[in-house]
Amino acid sequence: MRPRIAIDAMGGDIGARVMVAGAALARHRHEGFQFLFVGDETQIKEALKSHPNLSAASEILHAEDVVSADAKPSQALRGSKKTSMGMAVGAVKSGDVSAAVSAGNTGALMAISKLALRTMPGIDRPALAALLPTMKDSDVVMLDLGANAECDSRNLVQFSIMGAAYSRIMHGFERPTVKLLNIGTEDGKGTGALQVAADALKSSDGLAMDFQGFTEADKISTGDVDVIVTDGFSGNIALKALEGTARFVTDLLKRSFLSSLRSKIGFLISRPATELLKEHLDPNNHNGAVFLGLNGVVVKSHGSADEKGVANAVEVAARLVEDSILERISEDLNKISNVTPLEATAK
Template identity: 50%
Template sequence: MPQRVRIALDAMGGDVGASVVVPGAAISLSRHPETEFLLIGDSAQIEPQLANHARLKAVSRVIHTDVTVSMHDKPSQALRRGRKSSSMWLAIDAVKKGEADVAVSAGNTGALMAMARFNLHTLPGIDRPAIAGVWPTTRGDSIVLDLGATIGGDAHHLAALAVMGSAMASVLFNLKRPTVGLLNIGVEEMKGHEEIREAAEILRAMNLPQLEYVGFVEGDGIGRGAADVIVTEGYSGNIALKAAEGTARQLTDILRSAMAQSWRSRIGYLFARNAFHALREKLDPRKSNGGVLLGLRGVVVKSHGGTDAEGFAYAVDVGYEMVHYHLLTKINQMLNRDGGALASAPAAQEAIS
């Protein structure tokens, strides 16, 4: 019998809340019928949406709260005002209490990270959580982290990201030893900030059996799929993400404009429409929606706040897969293997200093 996966949804998170969250859950349920849901938020907004999805209603429980974290709240404000009563907090708390296996929210990123870290705490050896996302490339998909959970990071933090990202890649892509690269301004060993060069030395010295460190990766290497996992700190990771999303939209707009310029281009489109459809599918940001907050004692997924129901469904799918394929167990195994992967990192760093 398939494993039941219980998913707690912050039904009020994102730009429009329940009108996207509920139909998005229904779409994901059609792909994963063994899922159960906790829908947390204003029941007056959730119930009318739920009435349109009989299958979802049969496997869902609504938990009412009229307290919502604003997309503009600072993390400290959200913790003070929304703690223990907001839809976001209650979704995370359901994971802590064992009432749900994963929480998914399209709400305020900073608030979600603060609440998740405060309530669930971090895994042993992990100083700070990170947001890891699936990045489409020319050779398949890669995992990129950190996409903006925190700014900055020393060599030990980057090494921890490599271990956690490798665990996620092994779960999602069924890889025994994912390749891992560090995002840098060049591939030469002498380039980049000191903490990046030190992280490279640590990963080489640790020689972990669960990942293959392949060196530095430049920015253009992300889209080429230069490694299964690409590691960077949150500031540059978030810039890379936003730049890629903007480029995808720009390319789509340019192609649409070019196809409408003349009758010749319209005819050309008719002959090449299958190729253009494939390109549009590849560039669709909804299909890469759902960043996993790695490093916590529980699974939390962040959806884009402005996505539609189809995009939110992909974020729910990510949460399902992380639970179904035992992401936390995999991370713990990788952290603890060979006497503790990260525990040896400081010694390795000291040895090369």
């Protein structure tokens, strides 16, 4: 099946120019990709002039309005039928496209997607999942990264199933390793919700994952686990801490290399290594977070992504469609033991 992907051309820091350029790069790598660009028709047509080979594989759907970067989710919902973001997600709902990609307001995209597409049967809440760089050859899948501030045990089990399905598609693992983020690795550590979720995952047979208990935040980047599961509050804090640490390390290296003549000479000698580090930490190489658990594929591109980053987000959307992410999640949901939320067990 040729994936046809809706692109919110007006989202992100740069807008139509970079979104169209990213789609063009993705189609250069995968000739079968088809696109529906949603947004200001004049701007999209102007951007397409630089990519004539893309025009034959594209259609334009004019949108009168744009979701602003600072719009509250409630505001975005009210006007969603006229915005490029809302119309792109609406095209997924109608079946006109296979997936949608937007670099716009994350909270607005989550709210619009959840209202339009609803959650899959057996999923209580969608989760935001992304690939994060590690010390190993493959990235780690981490979720939830901010869609749900509070989660019960059943949410964590569902996130584990969705994250494992995502990992199988993106990395080709038959049984990805899965761990829950905790304050310690011992069985007795953490909240009641974590304990209940861990027990349920341990006792469920037939799941396409290898559940290995708990991990701590300092192990996120080691590459020793394929999927790390947590609530959106903890996940978002962990993500921002990792991003800040990466910036700190690169800025510190830059400052150190410029501190003296000897340091500058040392930089020239070590430049191949520093360039490799820069490439490994470049967020554009890991761009494309996905809202798992919806009745459709919606991918969130970073707002500051360049054309390479947008192309990666498009490719993530296409792979999830081509490898039937919704069907994979549904299959494993049918295998999991019934998990009662912690709130109910406390009564």
